[in-house]
Amino acid sequence: MTSQADAVTWPMYGHDDMPGSDAITLHHGTNAPAPVRMYEMLYSSLVSQLLVAVADIGVADAFGSHEEICHVDELARRTGSDAAALYRALRALASVGVFTEVAPRTFRLTPLAATLRSDEHGSMRDLARYVGLPERQRAFGALAHSIRTGQPSFDQVHGTNWWTYFGARPELSALFNRAMGTMARMVNSATLESHDLSDARRLVDVGGGKGLLVSTLLRQYPELTAVVFDLPAVVTEAAEVIAAEGLQDRAECIGGDFFVSVPAGGDVYVLSWTIHDWDDKDAIAILRNIRAAMRDDGQLIIIDEVLPEGDAPHFGKFEDIVMLSLLNGHVRTEPEFVRLFEAAGLRHKETRGTPAPTSVIVAVPA
Incomplete structure (x- = not known):
């Protein structure tokens, strides 16, 4: 727990120079205290994880069209998801421009969300699912090994190299x-x-x-x-x-x-x-x-x-x-x-x- 004396005030600033800021818009910017900015950077990977999850579940495909407005309960029914959990995921993504909440618990696709549709020209759904592969994520979790040794952490985690693993x-x-x-x-x-x-x-x-x-x-x-x-x-x-x-x-x-x-x-x-x-x-x-x-x-x-x-x-x-x-x-x-x-x-x-x-x-x- 943080005591009141130790608490950091989190002002609302622009957010222009953080890595990935073109795709991720969080709430605090270059004038925020360094610990606040670091906190946001540490948690920014959750945006990627949410994108992978909704791509895997097929949420963007569940909209009948780009223009359809859909209640989260209906989206949950169409995707076989838990409505309360799906709402929390879409609410978070809507805060960074992926989906938009047009009425309470009711969403519509944005241009960013539409890229996760399977039928979209230039669809990014397969790329999102590939980025989220557990095999990749486990290697990234062992990145310190690569920094220490200069060798791929994938090999250390999986016992073989990338090409052999995927080839099999x-x-x-x-x-x-x-x-x-x-x-x-x-x-x-x-x-x-x-x-x-x-x-x-x-x-x-x-x-x-x-x-x-x-x-x-x-x-x-x-x-x-x-x-x-x-x-x-x-x-x-x-x-x-x-x-x-x-x-x-x-x-x-x-x-x-x-x-x-x-x-x-x-x-x-x-x-x-x-x-x-x-x-x-x-x-x-x-x-x-x-x-x-x-x-x-x-x-x-x-x-x-x-x-x-x-x-x-x-x-x-x-x-x-x-x-x-x-x-x-x-x-x-x-x-x-x-x-x-x-x-x-x-x-x-x-x-x-x-x-x-x-x-x-x-x-x-x-």
């Missing part, structure tokens, strides 16, 4: 691939709007997943042909996605291992949201294989986060902690990318910032 569990791999598909739709297409590919004729998407980026680019550039290159089990799904788009005559889906080789003959190679998964040794091996396959007049486009120096806020600085906990990779600064390219026989040409957290990093043969 098809249901988790499927969720992972769907979540990465969400990232492809959200980040890649928006990012590549800043890079003109009208002169490209054959594009190779290395680690291309389910082919969503290739599908987007083929629709945008009618003269383009493409290759989706990924593990054999993954490109089977990519072939289905591309066939459903009617683009199979302009795209190949090739299975393989980018540590061994990548398909030759492309004038543009793309590595999207991939290179940060790997340490420098592995990253250089991937880049060398791309350079060996690339035409001398070709180019490599990396879509990834590029970290600013110093205290400047950037989502990638927290994505880097995900890499520290789960994998051996890390999110890089531009000078770190330049060093990777030089070791792989490539030359950094330019880095373009975008409205997304990612940048477009272009390299050409040295």
Whole structure:
């Protein structure tokens, strides 16, 4: 218990500089006492946990439409939830702009809440469920191990590495691939709007997943042909996605291992949201294989986060902690990318910032 003499007055201030403040609006800001701000930061993870929970339960899907106003008792009936507990969850989320309480115990979707619908264009529901996987959360709970040792806490908690663990569990791999598909739709297409590919004729998407980026680019550039290159089990799904788009005559889906080789003959190679998964040794091996396959007049486009120096806020600085906990990779600064390219026989040409957290990093043969 806190005595009256020890109690801290919690004034109401703006909340502009706390990590995650673009998505999380709490009640106290930069002028609040440091213990108050720390208290809020420690509890801010509850917003993420609530988002994961309502995504898993399917609360946003329970609304018949974006415009429907629904009493919590009806939402509880539709989702098989406890009405009192669901109300407490929605009330908390409404306070940060996810759902809105339009009348006592009665809610409507907001644009943020709508992203958790399964049928929404750019749905984030699968990503939310992936973020909340207990396997990930247990690794984050052991983050001190990674900080002490420099090694992934995931391996220490689960007794094996990320790739082996997920490879042995098809249901988790499927969720992972769907979540990465969400990232492809959200980040890649928006990012590549800043890079003109009208002169490209054959594009190779290395680690291309389910082919969503290739599908987007083929629709945008009618003269383009493409290759989706990924593990054999993954490109089977990519072939289905591309066939459903009617683009199979302009795209190949090739299975393989980018540590061994990548398909030759492309004038543009793309590595999207991939290179940060790997340490420098592995990253250089991937880049060398791309350079060996690339035409001398070709180019490599990396879509990834590029970290600013110093205290400047950037989502990638927290994505880097995900890499520290789960994998051996890390999110890089531009000078770190330049060093990777030089070791792989490539030359950094330019880095373009975008409205997304990612940048477009272009390299050409040295």
